C-alpha cells in the first residue's frame with residue numbers, strides 16, 4: 069500500500085472565518101428559490117414537475133409517458149392478433165424464474181375448442197409479484213413470445229393474495245402483442 | 257523361437273492371448289480393448305464409455321438398423337497376399353485399413369483386430385446428415401411435447417446436429433393427437449420411424465398391433481385397422497419411444513420432466529417386485545416408470561401396475577387417527593389412540609385376541625408385527641392372501657408383494673393359513689378383539705359386516721377409507737408404498753428396497769412406527785427404536801436368511817436371499833431370445 073500525503077491548502081484570514089462562505093450559500097439557495105418560484109428550474113419539464121421546482125406530485129402525476137421503451141415492469145401474458153393466448157404452458161418460465169415467482173398448472177385444450185390444435189394451454193398461471201424481481205428472464209426464455217415485461221410498476225395490494233397476479237389479471241395487463249411465432253395460429 | 261517359457265510368453269501375439277479367453281482385440285478411438293466374440297460394436301463402445309448416439313437400437317429388441325444414427329468408421333487389417341506374413345506393430349497388432357464408408361455399429365459385431373472410430377470428420381458429417389434428415393419434417397412441438405427434456409432428438413440435435421435448417425419447403429403433414437389406445441397418444445409428425453414400438457409390441461408383448469404404412473417421407477406409424485394399442489404393456493412403448501410420438505395419456509401435460517425428482521423403488525402390486533422409478537415434484541407423484549433390473553423385470557412394466565398410484569393423492573386417504581364413539585368416527589391424537597388401544601386390549605385374554613396383517617407390509621413391519629404378537633401372547637396371526645390370474649409375462653398370480661418375506665420373517669411356509677380359523681373363531685365369539693394391519697377385511701378377505709360387528713374391539717390401520725374401517729373402534733392412518741422405506745422379498749427370493757418418494761399426508765404415519773408405538777403403549781416399555789435401519793438390524797440378527805445384511809447393502813438391484821422355484825415368465829422369454837442370438841440382452 070502506498071501512502072499519499074496530502075498537504076492542506078493554506079487558508080487566508082478571510083477564509084478562516086467561514087462566515088463569508090455561509091453568506092454565499094444563502095444567496096445561492098435564495099436564487100434557486102426564486103428560479104423555482106418563477107417555474108424556471110432546470111429539467112422541470114423533463115421531470116414532469118407540477119407545482120414548484122422539479123418535484124413531481126406523485127401519484128397525481130406519474131412517470132408513465134416518460135418511460136423508456138426498454139423499461140421492465142410487471143411481467144404479463146399476451147394474446148396474438150387472433151385473440152389466441154400465446155402461452156402453451158411449456159413451463160420454461162416457471163423453471164427459469166430465479167425467485168420462483170411463477171406457478172403454472174398446465175391443461176389440455178378440449179377438442180371442441182377453436183384452438184384445439186394447439187393442444188396445451190395454462191389452466192392457471194400465477195405470478196407472485198412479491199417474489200418477482202423484474203429480471204425479465206421469463207420473457208427471454210419464452211419460446212412462444214407469450215410473456216412480456218410491461219410498463220406497470222406500481223404493483224400494490226393490501227394482502228399477500230392481492231399481490232398474486234392470476235391468469236385473468238396477467239392477460240389484462242398484457243393485452244395483444246403481434247409477434248413472430250405463428251406456428252399455432254391460422255396464419256400458419 | 258526361444259525355448260525359455262518367458263520368451264515364448266513375450267512372443268505370444270495379442271490375438272492369441274485374447275483368443276484363449278474367447279475374446280477379440282478391438283481398437284476404439286485409438287485404444288485397444290478386449291471384448292467377447294459376438295459383442296455388438298455399439299455395446300463395445302458403451303462398455304468402455306465411448307458415446308455412440310443411436311435411436312432404433314435397444315438391447316432388449318432385435319436390431320433393424322434403420323435409423324443410421326449409430327454410424328461409425330470401421331477398419332480391418334488388410335488381407336495379406338498368399339504366403340505373406342501380416343505386418344505387426346511393436347505390440348503385435350496388425351495395421352488397420354480404414355474403410356472409406358461408415359458402418360452401423362448396432363448391427364455389426366466386433367472382430368479380431370477391428371478398429372472403430374467414433375469421432376472424426378466422416379462420422380461427424382454422417383451424424384449431421386442423419387440429424388438433418390430427421391428434422392426435415394419434424395414439427396418442433398417441443399413447447400407442448402411431453403417428451404421435451406428427455407427427448408433423444410433434442411439431445412442429439414444439440415450434441416450432433418448442424419444447428420440450422422437448410423430446408424425451405426413445406427413440411428409433410430401427418431396425423432397429430434391420434435387416439436390409438438386407451439393409455440397412449442400418437443403424434444405421427446414427431447415419429448422418427450425407429451420401429452422400436454413396433455418391435456416391442458411384437459417381440460415382448462406378443463401383440464403386434466403397430467406397423468408402418470405409406471413410404472418415404474410419408475411413412476406413418478399406425479395401429480392395425482380395427483385394433484387398438486390396448487395391451488397391458490402399451491405404456492412401455494412410450495418409455496422406449498426416443499421422441500414424443502408416443503406419450504402417456506395419464507401423464508399427458510401433467511408436469512414437465514425437468515421438474516421431476518426420481519426415487520428408485522419397487523412395485524407392490526404383485527410378487528414380481530418390478531423395479532420402478534417414482535417421479536415426484538413437491539409432495540405429488542406424477543408418474544411411475546420401470547427401472548432396469550435384468551433379474552426381475554428387464555426394462556418393462558405392466559400398465560395396470562404403473563398407473564396404480566393415484567389413490568395415494570386421493571380424497572379418500574385417512575389422515576388422522578379416528579375413534580368410534582356413538583356410531584361416529586372422531587379424530588384423536590396419536591398419543592390418545594395408542595393409550596386407548598392399550599387400555600382396550602388389557603380387557604381381553606390373549607386367546608380372545610387375533611392379529612391379521614398384510615403381505616403388502618415390509619419385512620420391517622412384519623418383524624414388528626411378530627413382536628406385537630409376542631407382547632400380547634396372541635395365538636393367531638394371519639395375513640390375507642391375494643390371488644388372481646397371472647399374465648405369463650410379469651404379473652404373478654400372487655398379488656401380494658411380500659409373501660416370501662412373510663414366510664421368512666414369520667418362519668412359516670403358509671402365512672395365510674390361520675385366516676379361516678380366525679374367522680370362524682370370530683363367528684362363534686371366541687375372538688372378541690381383532691387387530692388388522694393394512695387390510696380391508698370386507699373387500700379383500702370376504703368378511704361380513706355381521707362378523708365384524710360381533711367384535712368388541714377392532715383396530716385397523718389403513719391408507720384409505722374402507723368398509724372395514726366403518727366397524728373399527730380405532731382407525732390408524734398408515735403410509736402408502738411411496739411414502740415409506742423398507743424392504744420386501746419377491747417371489748424369486750430377491751430382497752429389494754422401497755424408498756420414500758413423498759411424505760405421508762397430514763397426520764398419517766409410517767406403518768412401522770405405528771406398530772412400534774403400539775407395542776410400547778401395550779408393554780409400557782419406552783425403549784424405542786428410532787431408525788428403520790435398527791429394525792432391519794434386528795431382522796438380520798434374528799432371521800438367518802437376512803444375516804450380514806443392512807438396508808444399504810441390499811443395493812438398488814436387490815440381493816437374492818432365498819431359493820425359490822418361481823420363474824418370471826418374461827425373463828424366461830428374454831433368456832431364450834438371448835440364447836438364440838436375436839437380442840443382446
Ligand code: SF4
Nearest residue numbers: 165200201203204206
Ligand atoms: S421477471 Fe424474473 S422474477 Fe419476475 S416472473 Fe419473470 S423471471 Fe420471474
Ligand code: SF4
Nearest residue numbers: 155156158159161210
Ligand atoms: S415460457 Fe412462455 S409459453 Fe412457456 S409457460 Fe411461460 S409464458 Fe407460457
Ligand code: SF4
Nearest residue numbers: 397398401407499500
Ligand atoms: S419429439 Fe422431441 S424434438 Fe420432437 S417435439 Fe417432442 S421434444 Fe421436441
Ligand code: SF4
Nearest residue numbers: 447448450451453497
Ligand atoms: S412412435 Fe416412437 S418408437 Fe415408434 S417408430 Fe415412431 S419414434 Fe419409434
Ligand code: FES
Nearest residue numbers: 312321323324362
Ligand atoms: S441404432 Fe444403429 S441404425 Fe439405428
